[in-house]
Amino acid sequence: MLKVDKLSKSFNGAAGKVIAVDGVSMQVLDGQFVSVVGRSGSGKTTLLSLLGALEKPTSGSIKVGNQDITVLGDRALIKYRAKQIGFIFQSYNLVPNLTALENVMLPMEFAKIPKDQRQPRAEELLNQVGITDDKQLRKPTRLSGGEQQRVAIARALANKPQLILADEPTGNLDSQNGKIIFGLLHQLAKKENTTIIVVTHDLSIAGKTDKTFRIQDGKLASSK
Amino acid sequence: MNVISRGVRNAFRNNIRTLSVVVILGLSIALALSMLLAHQAVNKKIENIKSSEGNTITVSPAGVRGFQGGGNPLTQTQLNGVSNLAHVDTIEESLNDRLTSSDTNLQSSVQLGQLGQRFATNFGGGSGTISGNSSFNPADFTPPVTVLGSNNPTDLANTQGGGTFTLKSGAVFSSTSSDDVALVGTALASKNNLSVGSTFTAYNTTIKVVGIFSSGNDFSNGLLVMPLKTLQTLSSQPGDITSAVVTVDSVSNVNSVTSAVKSKLGSAADVTSSVDQAQTSIDSLNSIKNISVYSLIGAVVAGAVIIFLVMLMIVRERRREIGVFKAIGASNVKIVSQFMVEAVTLTILAAVVGILISLAAADPITRTLVNNSTNSGSTSSVQTPGFGTSGGAGGGGFARLRQQAGTGNGPTFVSSGSGIGRVRNNITNIHAVVSWNIVLYGLGAAILIALVGSGIASWSIAKVRPAEVLRTE
Numbered sequence: 001m002l003k004v005d006k007l008s009k010s011f012n013g014a015a016g017k018v019i020a021v022d023g024v025s026m027q028v029l030d031g032q033f034v035s036v037v038g039r040s041g042s043g044k045t046t047l048l049s050l051l052g053a054l055e056k057p058t059s060g061s062i063k064v065g066n067q068d069i070t071v072l073g074d075r076a077l078i079k080y081r082a083k084q085i086g087f088i089f090q091s092y093n094l095v096p097n098l099t100a101l102e103n104v105m106l107p108m109e110f111a112k113i114p115k116d117q118r119q120p121r122a123e124e125l126l127n128q129v130g131i132t133d134d135k136q137l138r139k140p141t142r143l144s145g146g147e148q149q150r151v152a153i154a155r156a157l158a159n160k161p162q163l164i165l166a167d168e169p170t171g172n173l174d175s176q177n178g179k180i181i182f183g184l185l186h187q188l189a190k191k192e193n194t195t196i197i198v199v200t201h202d203l204s205i206a207g208k209t210d211k212t213f214r215i216q217d218g219k220l221a222s223s224k
Numbered sequence: 225m226n227v228i229s230r231g232v233r234n235a236f237r238n239n240i241r242t243l244s245v246v247v248i249l250g251l252s253i254a255l256a257l258s259m260l261l262a263h264q265a266v267n268k269k270i271e272n273i274k275s276s277e278g279n280t281i282t283v284s285p286a287g288v289r290g291f292q293g294g295g296n297p298l299t300q301t302q303l304n305g306v307s308n309l310a311h312v313d314t315i316e317e318s319l320n321d322r323l324t325s326s327d328t329n330l331q332s333s334v335q336l337g338q339l340g341q342r343f344a345t346n347f348g349g350g351s352g353t354i355s356g357n358s359s360f361n362p363a364d365f366t367p368p369v370t371v372l373g374s375n376n377p378t379d380l381a382n383t384q385g386g387g388t389f390t391l392k393s394g395a396v397f398s399s400t401s402s403d404d405v406a407l408v409g410t411a412l413a414s415k416n417n418l419s420v421g422s423t424f425t426a427y428n429t430t431i432k433v434v435g436i437f438s439s440g441n442d443f444s445n446g447l448l449v450m451p452l453k454t455l456q457t458l459s460s461q462p463g464d465i466t467s468a469v470v471t472v473d474s475v476s477n478v479n480s481v482t483s484a485v486k487s488k489l490g491s492a493a494d495v496t497s498s499v500d501q502a503q504t505s506i507d508s509l510n511s512i513k514n515i516s517v518y519s520l521i522g523a524v525v526a527g528a529v530i531i532f533l534v535m536l537m538i539v540r541e542r543r544r545e546i547g548v549f550k551a552i553g554a555s556n557v558k559i560v561s562q563f564m565v566e567a568v569t570l571t572i573l574a575a576v577v578g579i580l581i582s583l584a585a586a587d588p589i590t591r592t593l594v595n596n597s598t599n600s601g602s603t604s605s606v607q608t609p610g611f612g613t614s615g616g617a618g619g620g621g622f623a624r625l626r627q628q629a630g631t632g633n634g635p636t637f638v639s640s641g642s643g644i645g646r647v648r649n650n651i652t653n654i655h656a657v658v659s660w661n662i663v664l665y666g667l668g669a670a671i672l673i674a675l676v677g678s679g680i681a682s683w684s685i686a687k688v689r690p691a692e693v694l695r696t697e
Binding site: 046049052054055056075078079081082083085086087089093095096097098106107109110111155159 | 226230233234237544545548549550551552553554555558689690691
């Protein structure tokens, strides 16, 4: 279970102190597919970064299972990100000079998964997301946006993480591809029993998740 | 796929940039290596001079240099006393003489030329051969043949013409020989159709040619070299020595031995050590060495700056990628290592280019440095072949002509082939030889610079929090 308690994050901006996340508390059960919605600049992405241990909160706690990740040291955080978190970005962020297969194998290397297990696992995941045959050996520039996002999803699933954090995963895709990707995420979450938190401003997508949190001015406005 | 293979592949991510970096860095490495090799060559030469040339003392009869001046020759007895002095290793003794047509059937290889005619006109016939009546006509004049009696016939450095003895054919007689044999310079041999086994007449004696040698200059190639004892006997100068070179066991003892020799021989001899002369060579070489050191430092700094800026540029360009790497679990060490491998790959490629360039350029660069140094210095000297070679009245024997003819004072020629000519030889006879230990040191230094440069550049990015990197892009 993911339990967030009074989580805050503030920055010192040019115009003074900016509170991006302001005392957010929430709970997400294992295997739930959750969406976080809100206007641009409301603090959704910052909340996602805090949950993914990409940055430290100003105050509050984030418990994944029984472990409070806000008190972990740098090494433990690296291990946490490598083994328990999967990221999916709006702009895919695949490494351009690696093939689709190599991109999926990359987090496995960081998680120290034995070499002989990496390629079969990566091929299996790519097959699951519909990237098959020679496309697995293509570099990202030779794949469409939808295909790149599929590779990104496979990469996020590589280490069988407890939690997948997706920041506007359909933001760069047309509506048809967006629906396909969303469906894929939903399907994989159920199959792998992985908790998925999706940040989106697409309310039609948000309406199809198990739970939706609405963020407004850094605060949790509602949840349903 | 691991850190190393990713780093190597990243080095070729942008071919144009890779090519540019490799060429620029390669030139920098080539310059650094060339300077390192030049520095090594100059250092080696300095050590060579210190061990072989700074430790000699030249002893001449007082008032005599070559065939100039006047006075009495040194004697074997006097020099035996010198050889017993402490720290004296060896004594190279020689006797100079000239053969006119009345002494030999040989003809000098030296052409009279414009200078010879001028000298002959100014200073009279002398020991050259004048045909016809007693009034001197330069056109009738034939220069004499210079003969050197030596107990070390292969060392021409202390003869009037200097040069390096190279045996072209035959064999060299022993230092203690008293046989009627001779080594003949290539020019003299050619002029008189001599080869090994040929004979000629000198001092009314049949002399057998045992070897033909080359010295690298026209003057010494016209020499006849005979055993010291033979020349002393044939020229009726038993025990006479006109020049001796004392070799001291260490440069540090040269001054004390010089004083001891002066004390031993008193006013009978002019004693000069080669310390000053060696120092002249060393001073010139030191200036070349300094230039090579400054250039080396400049090239190394340029290389370090190039690799640092390139890696800084690459790392900044890949900030987002670094953020993604961190987000998916890469440690700072992995990220920094990957950039280090990339930098080392670029550096090794550049080093290969640099080594190839330096293989071709090191020697020309060294010679250019040396030539620039000697051109701007005062030691450069060009001699007209045959005449006026630093032995002064050597070629045509005009000082002796003057003395014998009693025609008054002539010009003072620069004396001794062991002086300016040797300094010039010391400075110009330098070649940068590529030694692989230097190349490996250079490669090691380049890789170290690459590791440090890329390490600093990538660490500065890797230490930032991934969200910060992802947000700013």
